Amino acid sequence: MxxxxxxxxxxxxxxxxxxxxxxxxxxxxxxxxxxxxxxxxxxxxxxxxxxxxxxxxxxxxxxxxxxxxxxxxxxxxxxxxxxxxxxxxxxxxxxxxxxxxxxxGACATWAEHLFGAARGVPNVLGMVVSTGIGGGIVLDGKMVSGRTGNPGHVGHIVVPGSTEECSCGGIGCVETVASGPSSVRWAKLQGWEGDDGEQLAKSADAGDSIAVAALQRAGTALGQAIASAGALLDMDLVVVGGGFAQAGPMLWDPLYESIARHARLNFLTDLRVVAAELGGxxxxxxxxxxxxxxx
Missing domain, CATH: 3.30.420.40 (ATPase, nucleotide binding domain)
Known part of the structure; x- marks a missing residue:
């Protein structure tokens, strides 16, 4: 069928x-x-x-x-x-x-739970880092649906230091710092002359200091959001996908460092964060x- x-x-x-x-x-x-x-x-x-x-x-x-x-x-x-x-x-x-x-985000997370990086893992947070930042939650092997179908809006966790207004109307959402367009917008304000997230990642790999700072800023904010969600949900695994998540070590290294700095409760020591396997x-x-x- x-x-x-x-x-x-x-x-x-x-x-x-x-x-x-x-x-x-x-x-x-x-x-x-x-x-x-x-x-x-x-x-x-x-x-x-x-x-x-x-x-x-x-x-x-x-x-x-x-x-x-x-x-x-x-x-x-x-x-x-x-x-x-x-x-x-x-x-x-x-x-x-x-x-x-x-x-x-719920659909992408469920696919990773059945067929991808979270195959067989009972407690999973999925994150999609792209034009925006979305996600989904699997707890005890079941998709969490909530009251209206919106669990997993991790892009709207508020992160320290951000005061930018989000498209949702809130202030300081991680999406205002760590999405592809937000990172590109910040880099351009600092003088970078590229156009999109893919170019930003290439510039960072080539050693452009503004691009490196933009990805470090994004990775740090993502790590803060993951630490917060981990403390709330007590998960086994976080799976991160989406186009901007392909930016490589310049994004992922500060993400891991940020998690290590903020996720200090003893039940978070085994929390794993991996890249999604199924792509777009x-x-x-x-x-x-x-x-x-x-x-």
Missing amino acids: TALALDVGGTKLAAAQVSETGVLGDVKKTPTPETGVWDACAELLRAVAGDSTITAVGIASAGPVDTVAGTTAPINIPDWHDGFGIVAAAQSLFPSATIYFAMD LGTLTGAGALTLERT
Whole structure:
């Protein structure tokens, strides 16, 4: 059996069919448009579905989400800020299918728990460090869903020293310091002349002092957030993925140093932090797997 899976992000949309063993079929992607986002999603879903009989559709969306109401209002998709009824829209497209809907970080974390770096680990925090910072939580081998489907918003843990206003409206969220765009913005204010997170990582590897400082700043903030989450949740493992997490030792070394400095409670001494294994497709994999479990 397979499920049709959709990943709705602030910069890209993706869809694929997913098997029960986590194998993805042909993946189709498109940049997230400024308007007409659902039309673009529907076009992807139809293309991936083809002539197949679709009985299950899994949707992973950037948050905040409301899985009870079936709506999503991603911070990075202005077109949906008032809340979009994504479950109803998918149901109208596939009237006979079971629709399952979850936050993208939860789907990515569940995929790592089933098939990736957290395979078989009962207590896991997943983090996706990219355009924003999201995540998901697995405790005692079960996905934590919470009241509205939003556990794992680790990007909005407040870190020491940050006073910048976040896109969520709060002050000092780790996302304002450690996401790719936030790090690039800070580096440019210091005089760096690159354009994106990938260039920032390359500049740091080449020894550019501003780029090195930007990644050190980001890694330190991520370590502070992980230490806080670890103390709260008593986890075995933290899995960190996302495009900006690929920045290498210039990001990861200060992250580990920060955890060592802040996670000092005795039950945190065995907390492990590793890179995600499934890459950018883990979210689709998790959306499909969660849907098939409930079908």
